[in-house]
Amino acid sequence: METILRVENLSKRFPGFTLDGVGFQVPRGTVMGFIGRNGAGKTTTIKLIMNLLKRDGGLVEVFGLDTEKHGAAVREKIGFVYDELFFYGMLTGEQMRRAVAPHYRGWDEDRFRRYALDFELDLKKPVEKLSKGQKTKLSLAIALSHGAELIVMDEPTSGLDPVFRAELLDVLYAVIQDDRKSVFFSTHITADLEKIADYITFIDGGRMVFSESKDAVMDRYRIVRGPAGAMTSEVRPLCVGTRSTASGFEALTERVEEMAPIVGPRAVVERATLDDIMVYTAGRQADA
Amino acid sequence: MSGFSVVISQTSQKPIYRQIEEQVVSLIVSGELGEGMELPSIRSLARDLRISVITTKRAYDDLEAEGFVTTVVGKGTYVSVKNKELFRERKLRSIEDKLEEAAEEAKEIGMDLPDLQAALAILYGGKTDGNDPEG
Numbered sequence: 001m002e003t004i005l006r007v008e009n010l011s012k013r014f015p016g017f018t019l020d021g022v023g024f025q026v027p028r029g030t031v032m033g034f035i036g037r038n039g040a041g042k043t044t045t046i047k048l049i050m051n052l053l054k055r056d057g058g059l060v061e062v063f064g065l066d067t068e069k070h071g072a073a074v075r076e077k078i079g080f081v082y083d084e085l086f087f088y089g090m091l092t093g094e095q096m097r098r099a100v101a102p103h104y105r106g107w108d109e110d111r112f113r114r115y116a117l118d119f120e121l122d123l124k125k126p127v128e129k130l131s132k133g134q135k136t137k138l139s140l141a142i143a144l145s146h147g148a149e150l151i152v153m154d155e156p157t158s159g160l161d162p163v164f165r166a167e168l169l170d171v172l173y174a175v176i177q178d179d180r181k182s183v184f185f186s187t188h189i190t191a192d193l194e195k196i197a198d199y200i201t202f203i204d205g206g207r208m209v210f211s212e213s214k215d216a217v218m219d220r221y222r223i224v225r226g227p228a229g230a231m232t233s234e235v236r237p238l239c240v241g242t243r244s245t246a247s248g249f250e251a252l253t254e255r256v257e258e259m260a261p262i263v264g265p266r267a268v269v270e271r272a273t274l275d276d277i278m279v280y281t282a283g284r285q286a287d288a
Numbered sequence: 289m290s291g292f293s294v295v296i297s298q299t300s301q302k303p304i305y306r307q308i309e310e311q312v313v314s315l316i317v318s319g320e321l322g323e324g325m326e327l328p329s330i331r332s333l334a335r336d337l338r339i340s341v342i343t344t345k346r347a348y349d350d351l352e353a354e355g356f357v358t359t360v361v362g363k364g365t366y367v368s369v370k371n372k373e374l375f376r377e378r379k380l381r382s383i384e385d386k387l388e389e390a391a392e393e394a395k396e397i398g399m400d401l402p403d404l405q406a407a408l409a410i411l412y413g414g415k416t417d418g419n420d421p422e423g
């Protein structure tokens with residue numbers, strides 16, 4: 001399978017924060033979710049991918065092209081949807097389109113009009129007066145209208161209500177009916193990823209935690225809850241993390257088959273959510 | 289595609305690809321999905337069930353490996369019970385399970401074997417009392 005986005009050993013140093021050794025690959029026709037706490041380095045990674053920041057080390061290739069050496073060619077093929085349209089503040093959607101469209105050889109005006117209609121966008125309104133959800137939709141309409149085959153989104157649904165999130169998910173599902181398109185998006189709303197994502201990349205403290213197929217991750221972890229007395233020194237090392245209260249314990253584990261016989265029949269075993277995995281894993285990198 | 293209906297549980301312990309496989313096999317074994325019938329594409333199925341493409345692809349790949357479907361590149365995925373033996377085996381197992389259940393329930397109410405066999409003979413031969421409530 002062709003690799004659309006390849007990141008290898010990416011590093012960037014700031015005073016007080018270092019991104020180091022970040023690497024993952026997005027195959028064509030797939031959706032990769034990018035998760036991590038606020039401040040873990042998601043936006044920095046995306047800015048490095050989009051060449052908005054200069055990397056200190058490592059490699060970023062989109063469609064086999066180095067993003068630093070082939071910036072213009074790469075930009076044609078990536079549709080970028082991000083948090084701030086402040087740059088265009090006073091322009092209307094229509095004016096923004098006129099500013100942006102000529103920069104893309106592959107601009108498809110009909111397609112843009114259709115998206116604007118489907119998303120119910122008022123192109124005559126100044127961008128700064130649009131709601132956050134509408135700004136995101138406008139960004140997405142533009143991203144999808146210049147023949148981009150990789151859609152990159154940075155926290156597209158943060159601060160947005162569940163109805164909007166469901167609408168965006170519908171749009172993404174429509175996009176991926178075309179098997180040439182790939183999507184890479186960062187979010188801390190993991191419920192959406194549990195549905196649509198094929199792969200999950202998780203970073204914490206500027207470093208990789210894992211990058212794997214979502215199914216493999218979800219199948220591997222379990223949440224175990226049991227009586228307080230069952231969290232013994234024999235059980236604890238089998239857990240990624242534990243939370244103990246007077247009423248009992250809750251733990252995340254990758255070794256449920258070993259744990260289950262020890263904790264006994266009163267224990268409850270459930271599939272872990274990505275939130276569980278993030279909460280119990282994040283911060284461990286500091287100890288490790 | 290009228291016979292195709294898959295309902296998944298997001299909260300079940302069973303992985304979603306496994307749920308899909310089991311339901312599709314069930315539909316094939318029961319005859320609701322007939323030989324040659326086309327399944328939804330992996331992408332449209334992912335959208336309809338709100339799951340990932342890699343999950344639907346895995347389910348279809350497993351079904352193909354077991355001989356229940358065939359994927360024709362560029363066209364689609366079709367029910368194709370390539371391994372007739374396998375299909376027959378599945379049916380036999382399903383029949384055994386059902387007969388076992390019937391035997392257990394018969395014992396519960398004290399129905400003896402000859403009566404049970406008589407009931408089976410009637411059902412096998414078609415409904416004889418002509419008062420089928422389903423019409």
